[in-house]
Amino acid sequence: xxxxxxxxxxxxxxxxxxxxxxxxxxxxxxxxxxxxxxxxxxxxxxxxxxxxxxxxxxxxxxxxxxxxxxxxxxxxxxxxxxxxxxxxxxxxxxxxxxxxxxxxxxxxxxxxxxxxxxxxxxxxxxxxxxxxxxxxxxxxxxxxxxxxxxxxxxxxxxxxxxxxxxxxxxxxxxxxxxxxxxxxxxxxxxxxxxxxxxxxxxxxxxxxxxxxxxxxxxxxxxxxxxxxxxxxxxxxxxxxxxxxxxxxxxxxxxxxxxxxxxxxxxxxxxxxxxxxxxxxxxxxxxxxxxxxxxxxxxxxxxxxxxxxxxxxxxxxxxxxxxxxxxxxxxxxxxxxxxxxxxxxxxxxxxxxxxxxxxxxxxxxxxxxxxxxxxxxxxxxxxxxxxxxxxxxxxxxxxxxxxxxxxxxxxxxxxxxxxxxxxxxxxxxxxxxxxxxxxxxxxxxxxxxxxxxxxxxxxxxxxxxxxxxxxxxxxxxxxxxxxxxxxxxxxxxxxxxxxxxxxxxxxxxxxxxxxxxxxxxxxxxxxxxxxxxxxxxxxxxxxxxxxxxxxxxxxxxxxxxxxxxxxxxxxxxxxxxxxxxxxxxxxxxxxxxxxxxxxxxxxx
Numbered sequence: 176x177x178x179x180x181x182x183x184x185x186x187x188x189x190x191x192x193x194x195x196x197x198x199x200x201x202x203x204x205x206x207x208x209x210x211x212x213x214x215x216x217x218x219x220x221x222x223x224x225x226x227x228x229x230x231x232x233x234x235x236x237x238x239x240x241x242x243x244x245x246x247x248x249x250x251x252x253x254x255x256x257x258x259x260x261x262x263x264x265x266x267x268x269x270x271x272x273x274x275x276x277x278x279x280x281x282x283x284x285x286x287x288x289x290x291x292x293x294x295x296x297x298x299x300x301x302x303x304x305x306x307x308x309x310x311x312x313x314x315x316x317x318x319x320x321x322x323x324x325x326x327x328x329x330x331x332x333x334x335x336x337x338x339x340x341x342x343x344x345x346x347x348x349x350x351x352x353x354x355x356x357x358x359x360x361x362x363x364x365x366x367x368x369x370x371x372x373x374x375x376x377x378x379x380x381x382x383x384x385x386x387x388x389x390x391x392x393x394x395x396x397x398x399x400x401x402x403x404x405x406x407x408x409x410x411x412x413x414x415x416x417x418x419x420x421x422x423x424x425x426x427x428x429x430x431x432x433x434x435x436x437x438x439x440x441x442x443x444x445x446x447x448x449x450x451x452x453x454x455x456x457x458x459x460x461x462x463x464x465x466x467x468x469x470x471x472x473x474x475x476x477x478x479x480x481x482x483x484x485x486x487x488x489x490x491x492x493x494x495x496x497x498x499x500x501x502x503x504x505x506x507x508x509x510x511x512x513x514x515x516x517x518x519x520x521x522x523x524x525x526x527x528x529x530x531x532x533x534x535x536x537x538x539x540x541x542x543x544x545x546x547x548x549x550x551x552x553x554x555x556x557x558x559x560x561x562x563x564x565x566x567x568x569x570x571x572x573x574x575x576x577x578x579x580x581x582x583x584x585x586x587x588x589x590x591x592x593x594x595x596x597x598x599x600x601x602x603x604x605x606x607x608x609x610x611x612x613x614x615x616x617x618x619x620x621x622x623x624x625x626x627x628x629x630x631x632x633x634x635x636x637x638x639x640x641x642x643x644x645x646x647x648x649x650x651x652x653x654x655x656x657x658x659x660x661x662x663x664x665x666x667x668x669x670x671x672x673x674x675x676x677x678x679x680x681x682x683x684x685x686x687x688x689x690x691x692x693x694x695x696x697x698x699x700x701x702x703x704x705x706x707x708x709x710x711x712x713x714x715x716x717x718x719x720x721x722x723x724x725x726x727x728x729x730x731x732x733x734x735x736x737x738x739x740x741x742x743x744x745x746x747x748x749x750x751x752x753x754x755x756x757x758x759x760x761x762x763x764x765x766x767x768x769x770x771x772x773x774x775x776x777x778x
Contacts, residue, residue, distance in 0.1 A: 291739055293775035300746070300771025304764050305333030305344075308771065315778060320358050326351045336377070336764055337754060341401045341627075343377040360419075365412040374563040376401040376627040378760035380708055383625065384616055400622050403567075404434045405559055422449045422458075431468075431556040435567040439468030439555045455495050458507075462490030464552045466571070467516065474568035474612060474630065484571040485516030488552055494528055501534035511550040513573060524550050527578060536586070544582035551576055553607055558631060562609050564758060566628035574633075575604040583642075592647045601638040608632050610673040611759050613709035626708060627760065635667035657682040671705035671720050674758070678702030678725070696731040706759040726755035742773045 298310040307329065314324040327350045334343035348371045355364030384392035411427040424446045431439040444463045449456060467485035494507025507528035514521050526548025533542045551574040558565055583597030614626035644658040659680040664672035681699035688694060704723045729751055734744040748767040756762050 293740070293777055295777060296773060296775045298771060298773045300744075300769045302746075302767055302769035304335045304767060305331075306767060306769060307331050308769065313778075321356045322354075324353045324355075326353075332764070334375075334377075334764075336762055339377050339762065340396050341377040341379060341399060342375045344373075344375060346371070346373040348372075359417065361414065361416050363412065363414040366410075368407070368409040370405075370407040370409070372405040372407075372559075372563065374403050374405075376403060376564055376623050376625075378564065378627045378758065380614070380626040380710070380760055382710070386712060387616065395616060399625065401627065402434070403563070403623070405563070406432050407556065420448055420450050422447045429556060431554075431559075433567055436471040437468070437555065437567040439466065441466040441552075441554055441556070443552075452495070455497060457493065457495045459494070460490075460492040462488065462492070462511075464488040464490075466552055466554050468555055468571065470568050472568060474566055474624065482568065482570070483517055486552065486571075486573055487514040487516060488512070488550055488573065489514075490550065492528060503532045505530045505545075509548065509550075513550060524548075524575060526550070526576075535584075538587055540584060540586040542582075542584055546578055546580050548578045549576045550574075558607070558609075562629055562758065564627070564629055564761060565609070566612055566623045566630060569631045570633070571631075572605055572633060574606055577602045577604060591649060592645070594646075595642075595644040597642045599638075599640045599642070601640065603638070604635045605633045606636040608634060608669065608673040608675070609758075610669075611706050611708055613711050615710065615712045617712055626710065629758065632669060632673070634669045634672075636672060637665040639663045652687040654685050655683070670707075673706055674704045674723075676702040676704050676725075691736050692734070693736070694731070694733045696729070698727075698729050700727050701725060701757075708759065721759065723756055723759060726753060726757075727751060728753075728755075740775050744771050744773065745769070746771070 294314045296310075296312055298308070300306075300308040309327070309329040311327045312324070314322060316322045329348050331346040332344060334345070336343050349368065350370075351366055351368035353364055353366040356362065379396075384395060387395065408430045409428065411425075413423065413425050415423045425444070427441075427443050429439075429441045431441070442463075442465045444461075446461045447458065448461070449458045451457070465485075465487045467483075469484070470482040473479050473482050488511055490509060490511040492507060492509040494505055497504040497506065505528075509524075509526040509528050511524040511526070512521065513524065527546040528548070530545035530547070531543065534540075535542050553571055553573055555569060555571060558569065579599055579601045581597055581599035583595065585593070585595040585597075587593050608631070609629045610632050612624065612626060612628050612630050614624060616625055619625055640660060640662045642658070642660050645656065647655045649655065657680075660678070662675070662677050664675060664677070666672055679699075679701055681697070683695070683697045685695040686693070702725045705720045706723060707718055707720050709718045728749055730746070730748045731750060732744055732746045734742055736742050746767075746769040748769075749763065749765060752766040754762040754765055
């Protein structure tokens, strides 16, 4: 049975299909009557049309059989009509314009005049204690790639230290000439130099001559000639390759002598090879270090055979760098084969070469650590550079630096202030130490054998050190720096770590007062050291160490730039005027003032 219900009151037309069994036609007509009555009651104004009902057959109705048919009304509004395709063409043509924009004018910026860089300069100065300083540097370009240059230095003083009975003047002269070339594929330079140094063993012990009469003492002191002169001839070269597996090669040869017939020759070569493997740079240092020399006699026996020494060290130190995020690792090792040319004893050494760094807070804080070892070749010339008052009777041997374990933090506090703090533990075998020579004024026949010279002793030593540094560039006119080193030494054989200070502090300040005036200052503090003074004539069995007092030194300078070429300056050294002892029985000059000028020029 099918019904079609039409709702006239502006509702959507719905078609509902319902199938149901009826027991009789009469019942079906009754139901039909009720439905028609209901529909007629719902409408108010319009009449309901007639419908024809056809009963096909009775069936059992199910709810799932019911469904709703939706009819979508067709709208014939103008906005829903099909859009027509419109074809059009744009004709472009230039439009004449008389508008002319006004050119912008840049704000005026005052440019600082760039100073001319002169290639040559000369410096001369003079001061009290008969002090003279001089320095001359000249450089000339032969063509676009080659150049030649020369350097001369002079520093001398007539001495005049208070309460010193022996001559204490000194002189230091050096001259170097160089030739080099800078080309696209390779750069190299060679230099030849000569150096002459004159010092005096003026540091007699405080109780010197106590066993002699005043006349005998005066005669003995008058007979001492404390002069020592060192001469150095050097030849060296450097080669750097821009596109080669060999990155650079350093070569150096020195011949060192003194007026007591001591002689030493040293040759070193260090090529550096670098290449990449799987995005990692592999660097290898090759090392050849040869030293050989002789002293005419030893300290205790002047009639002995000459003291000879000689060592040849061959080394290879490969390393490669690994980087990942904030980590940087440098992993390597060093292998040395040392040949004792006099005793025919050869030794193999293996050292760690490992460093690591981690950016904790970018450039503000970086943690670093490492373990490094090295075989240090000692030489007579290197010892003299540290202490010129050595006796020409030394025992020369290399130092085995087994490892140096360190860790620290470095970074920036602000953009202009940087810092570095580090703690380290150093283990060394055969560490060289300077110690005062013993003496006997009754039997000595050498001018350096009156307790006024130093020897070199070796010891196995462990050092714990803490280092801190702070640098600040407050502006382009003011720079400041301070650093300090605090150490603790443990020796194996010697009573003390002779002449090594436990505390060292230094600070510097440089600033430009005006465009014409500038000044600077340097302050340093050296803590107490230990040494030993032994007069064998007193037959002492146990000699107690002597403590050298700490000292504080202040140096300053003031300069005036007359023009781009000429500058005048005043230097003041040891402004505290303290005659402290840097070495046992070796007081330094008091307040020193030097006036000088510096002149720059071109050929």
